[in-house]
Amino acid sequence: MHNMSSTEPLVRFSGVQKTYDGEQLVVRALNLDIQRGEFLSLLGPSGSGKTTTLMMLAGFESPTAGDILLDGKQITSTPPHKRNFGMVFQNYALFPHMTVAQNVAYPLTVRKVPKAEQEQRVKKALAMVRLTGMDERMPARLSGGQQQRVALARALVFEPQLVLMDEPLGALDKQLREHMQIELKELHHQLGVTFVYVTHDQGEALTMSDRVAVFNEGVIQQLADAQSLYETPSNRFVAGFVGDSTILRGTLRVDAHSSGITLAGSGHTLQGLNINQAAQGAQVEACVRPERIVLHQDNPGEANCVTATVFDIVYYGDHVRLLCDLGTAQEQAVVKLALTHPCALHPPVAGSAVYLEFPTQYTRIYSV
Numbered sequence: 001m002h003n004m005s006s007t008e009p010l011v012r013f014s015g016v017q018k019t020y021d022g023e024q025l026v027v028r029a030l031n032l033d034i035q036r037g038e039f040l041s042l043l044g045p046s047g048s049g050k051t052t053t054l055m056m057l058a059g060f061e062s063p064t065a066g067d068i069l070l071d072g073k074q075i076t077s078t079p080p081h082k083r084n085f086g087m088v089f090q091n092y093a094l095f096p097h098m099t100v101a102q103n104v105a106y107p108l109t110v111r112k113v114p115k116a117e118q119e120q121r122v123k124k125a126l127a128m129v130r131l132t133g134m135d136e137r138m139p140a141r142l143s144g145g146q147q148q149r150v151a152l153a154r155a156l157v158f159e160p161q162l163v164l165m166d167e168p169l170g171a172l173d174k175q176l177r178e179h180m181q182i183e184l185k186e187l188h189h190q191l192g193v194t195f196v197y198v199t200h201d202q203g204e205a206l207t208m209s210d211r212v213a214v215f216n217e218g219v220i221q222q223l224a225d226a227q228s229l230y231e232t233p234s235n236r237f238v239a240g241f242v243g244d245s246t247i248l249r250g251t252l253r254v255d256a257h258s259s260g261i262t263l264a265g266s267g268h269t270l271q272g273l274n275i276n277q278a279a280q281g282a283q284v285e286a287c288v289r290p291e292r293i294v295l296h297q298d299n300p301g302e303a304n305c306v307t308a309t310v311f312d313i314v315y316y317g318d319h320v321r322l323l324c325d326l327g328t329a330q331e332q333a334v335v336k337l338a339l340t341h342p343c344a345l346h347p348p349v350a351g352s353a354v355y356l357e358f359p360t361q362y363t364r365i366y367s368v
Helices: 050-058 100-110 115-128 144-156 174-191 202-208 226-231 236-241
Strands: 011-020 024-034 039-043 065-070 086-089 162-166 194-199 211-216 219-224 246-254 259-263 269-274 283-288 294-296 305-315 319-325 333-338 353-357 364-367
Touching: 011 050, 024 050, 024 219, 039 050, 039 202, 050 162, 050 194, 050 211, 086 144, 100 115, 100 144, 115 144, 115 174, 144 174, 174 202, 194 202, 202 226, 211 226, 211 236, 219 226, 219 236, 236 283, 236 364, 246 269, 246 333, 259 364, 319 353
Parallel strands: 039 194, 039 211, 086 162, 162 194, 269 364
Antiparallel strands: 011 024, 011 065, 211 219, 246 259, 246 283, 259 269, 283 364, 294 353, 305 319, 305 353, 319 333
16 A cells, blocks of 8 residues: 655656657756645746647656656556646646636536535636626627636636646736736635646745745746746756846866956956855856846946946836946846835936946855
8 A cells, every 4th residue: 555644745756768760868867856735837938849748748748758647556557538628728637618617617527526516616617706796798808817717616626636737827918917917826725726836937936935836947946936947047047037136157266265257358356155155266156136136336346346337227116227337247236126225315426437346255156
């Protein structure tokens, strides 16, 4: 008898690989545990393997190698309809000739749930997604956001233990998308169902998830909560993909007490944290979040300070961004100032010289 411990993950990917035509490796040696009740997002650029991973979990794709376990039992050869997962995709896939209530009831009809119980469950599911009273509407008469809600109610109505979502809010406008993100997060909180959510939108992943798996080139680069991903990216890809960073290129210089980077095209040396343990003299990139850079209008005499020229100032409502040229072979430095910052109230004018301080603990040096 299989011994189910409560700490055992709901889903386990073990050494899963996927190749197409025996050539292109889309997912490589994937090991991933999905915990019961968590909201996990798979985030990455297109072609990174995140959707293929979701499709293998759904059963629409088969792994070329490795195992997928549900509750400790192998499901690699179980067909999609027997996995009993709720699914919501970007193209809502509602039946156009059925009413909202009939669409939501469909999974229950397939499962031969008695009519009276179907009605109760449909009412409950529609109330959950705030569509009470819409039972008799046809999908064509609904807005995009309402259609997406019907698709969600349909995925939740049979109380699956796992709901899979692939870019479900991709077709909605920004305001509606942000509203739906909050609703989805609240629903997840109420229901305690496990959500696995694919997106290429980092803001969406950070806002909603308990944990985020960042994919690139078929490999999970980092799996962590939003704060860790943002504050302590584990490599250069994650630092560049999640959030904005000012990127400084140069050569690593290591001595007994510290690591630093000598910037390309200038003699400036900045101290930082050598994240990937790059070797002396290696080509590296230092990444600093724009809100961590300290702006000085007079030379503060700090070690980790470089001179720069402001060439553009952009007002965003809740913050001001300064784009600065470091006069080296760098990308521009982006400095983000909250509106409460004194320099945001009277920002330096374009063309003026400023001093940018890169605090050592926030200057993370990555091998490239």
